[in-house]
Amino acid sequence: MAIRIINIGGQRLVTGLYWQNLSDTAHPRREIVQAGREADADMVCVPTIKNPIQAGYASRAELGSVNGARSLAGGLAESHTGSWLGLFKVPDDSDQYYYIAIQNDHILASSDVVGDLDEIRTNFEQTLSFGGWQYVTVPEGFNYPGVTVTHLTLAEMLTKRAPKLKPLEFKLKDLPTRKILYGVGAAAFLTLAAVAYSWWQQEEEKKRQEEIRRVLRDQEHARKAALDKALAAPPWNSAVPVERFLESCVNQWRRVRYSVGGWQLTGWNCESHQIIASYDKSSMASALQLMRYVPGASLSGDGRKAVIVTPIKMAATGSRPAVRGITAKAALMDYAESHVLTAAFQALPPPQALPGAEAPPPPPWTVEKVSIESAYPVFGLGKMAHVPGFVIKSLSSNPGNGGWKWQIEGELYVAK
Numbered sequence: 001m002a003i004r005i006i007n008i009g010g011q012r013l014v015t016g017l018y019w020q021n022l023s024d025t026a027h028p029r030r031e032i033v034q035a036g037r038e039a040d041a042d043m044v045c046v047p048t049i050k051n052p053i054q055a056g057y058a059s060r061a062e063l064g065s066v067n068g069a070r071s072l073a074g075g076l077a078e079s080h081t082g083s084w085l086g087l088f089k090v091p092d093d094s095d096q097y098y099y100i101a102i103q104n105d106h107i108l109a110s111s112d113v114v115g116d117l118d119e120i121r122t123n124f125e126q127t128l129s130f131g132g133w134q135y136v137t138v139p140e141g142f143n144y145p146g147v148t149v150t151h152l153t154l155a156e157m158l159t160k161r162a163p164k165l166k167p168l169e170f171k172l173k174d175l176p177t178r179k180i181l182y183g184v185g186a187a188a189f190l191t192l193a194a195v196a197y198s199w200w201q202q203e204e205e206k207k208r209q210e211e212i213r214r215v216l217r218d219q220e221h222a223r224k225a226a227l228d229k230a231l232a233a234p235p236w237n238s239a240v241p242v243e244r245f246l247e248s249c250v251n252q253w254r255r256v257r258y259s260v261g262g263w264q265l266t267g268w269n270c271e272s273h274q275i276i277a278s279y280d281k282s283s284m285a286s287a288l289q290l291m292r293y294v295p296g297a298s299l300s301g302d303g304r305k306a307v308i309v310t311p312i313k314m315a316a317t318g319s320r321p322a323v324r325g326i327t328a329k330a331a332l333m334d335y336a337e338s339h340v341l342t343a344a345f346q347a348l349p350p351p352q353a354l355p356g357a358e359a360p361p362p363p364p365w366t367v368e369k370v371s372i373e374s375a376y377p378v379f380g381l382g383k384m385a386h387v388p389g390f391v392i393k394s395l396s397s398n399p400g401n402g403g404w405k406w407q408i409e410g411e412l413y414v415a416k
Contacts, residue, residue, distance in 0.1 A: 002262070003062040004114040006072060006090060006098070008155050011162055013072035014063065015098060017045060017056030018293055019109045028053050036168040040292045043165045047074035047107075054106055058165060059292075066165065072154070073100055073112035075162025081105045087124045087138045088154045090114060097139075098154065099124045103254065110257040123258050126404070129377060130254060234365065236413045239391035240272045240314040246378065248314050249395045261289035263306060269396040275310040328414050332370065332387045342373040345412070365389075365413050372408040375400075389413040 003016040018039050024031040028046075032055050036044055041057035043066060056071055063069055076086070083103045090096040097120040101111040110123060128136065128144065137150045137157065240248075249270035256277060258265045262285025267278035279297075281287070281304045290297055290306055298307045329345065336343035346369040350362055370390070372378075378395065392410040399405070 002114075003058055004096075005063075005069075006114070006154070008072075008091060008158060011070050011075075011158075012068045013075070013162055014045075014058065014069050014165060015072050015112055015114050017058050017071060017073065017112055019054060019056045019073070019107050019112065021106065022053045022055060033168060038295055040295075042168045043069070044168045045071040045074050045163050045165045047071070047077050047163050049077060049105055049107075052106075056107070056112070056165075057168075063165070066167075069165045070162035071165060072098070072158075072162060073107045075158050075160060076100055076154075077102050077105065077107050078163065079157060079159040082134045083132060085124070085128060085133045085136045086152075086157065087120065087142065088157075089139045091154065097121070101127050109255055110259070113259070119259075126258065234413065236389055236391050236411075238316050240316050242387075242390060242392055242410075245272065245314060245392045246395065248312065252310075252312060253397070260308075261285055261293050263290050266305075267396070267398045269394055271394045272314045273312065275312055277308045277310070279306045279308070280304065281306070328387060328389050328412060329368070332390060332412060335387065336372060340374075340376075344371045345369070346371075348411070365415050368412045368414070370408075370410045370412050372410070374406045374408075375402065376406070377404075378406045378408065387412075389415070 003014060006013045006015060018041065020035050020039075022028055022031045022035070032044060032046065035055065036042070036057050039057045041059050043058045043060060043063060045056045047054060047056075054077075056074060060066055080102065082105065085102075086098075086100045088098045088100075090098050095116065096114055097117050098114050099111055099120045101108040108127070110127070113120060113123065125144075128147065135150060136144075136147055137152045138144075140151045142151075143149060252270055252275050253268065256265065256268060260279060262282045263279040264282055265277060266280045267276075269276040279290070281290075287299055287303050287306075290299075294308050296308065298309070300306070333343055335341075348367045348369055350366075390410060390412050392408055394409045396407050396409070397404045398407075
């Protein structure tokens with residue numbers, strides 16, 4: 001997102017910050033500095049937002065003069081809490097609009113953007129479709145059926161003085177005296193620990209060879225035990241429940257950034273362990289700008305496409321039964337039809353033996369690949385959890401005619 005400066009009520013307000021939630025509430029300064037370094041930023045704004053703390057980043061080169069620079073999004077988040085959505089006409093600029101989304105007091109990373117109406121309205125309306133907003137404010141002349149809106153300006157919404165952007169520094173003098181004393185004590189402790197560790201290392205080396213021999217003896221037993229356990233446990237019991245899978249993916253989708261440094265989102269895929277977002281380069285964007293905001297992004301050979309992979313975690317639950325015969329498949333087909341979904345089924349072959357190995361016994365279930373497509377967001381389809389034996393492998397979304405198209409890939413296990 002490009003940095004823009006807006007002047008409102010004598011305040012020099014910055015938009016387009018790179019917003020990030022912090023997880024280390026005990027030592028937030030440390031994480032603030034680390035996240036800034038990863039984003040190649042040297043200016044930061046930390047609004048009075050808690051649980052979690054949130055920080056917005058920028059670089060001096062983008063800001064120009066840093067004197068008196070304040071965050072517009074931070075000021076709006078402090079002025080109005082809760083979950084709300086805003087589309088505003090930029091003062092003194094007839095062609096530019098500003099979009100902000102606040103969810104549970106926090107600034108969504110895909111918002112805090114200034115741009116042309118067509119670009120901004122696309123992001124705004126996509127976020128509006130999620131629902132759950134306490135109120136929505138838009139310029140005069142903008143109305144959305146079924147949505148109650150107000151028509152407030154940025155000056156009217158900004159009821160508190162916006163928080164400043166400050167140099168990204170972490171000096172010892174900034175710490176309270178008690179923390180300094182803790183640091184001195186910790187340094188002494190680490191010195192003693194280093195001596196003790198050297199002695200311990202020597203003792204451990206004597207045990208290492210014996211431990212390796214024991215591990216090698218146990219590996220074969222563990223491998224056989226793991227194989228027996230895998231054959232005995234139905235695979236759907238180790239999968240994430242449908243309702244939890246969809247809820248986790250929804251939470252990740254709400255954080256998606258439709259534009260990163262001029263790169264536009266073209267595809268999104270949610271799995272139980274990772275989020276994969278695909279982006280295409282626009283005419284005004286650059287690979288260097290993308291890597292500044294997302295250092296871990298992977299570029300294609302021609303440098304026009306990029307993929308951002310974000311690790312996540314979803315937990316499975318215990319034993320859940322599968323039903324027999326056509327009952328489960330019919331239940332899933334009826335559910336899809338009643339919710340205007342397109343469902344396709346494909347029988348998968350049973351596990352095959354490795355070359356030269358004895359064929360495994362047939363499992364007491366059959367499995368079918370399930371593909372479900374929808375022209376509407378699938379966030380409310382948690383009732384699919386009541387179809388026994390159905391698990392979701394992935395939820396993906398791609399742009400198409402009339403909006404984003406959604407697809408669920410999963411498997412249906414049916415007891416014999």
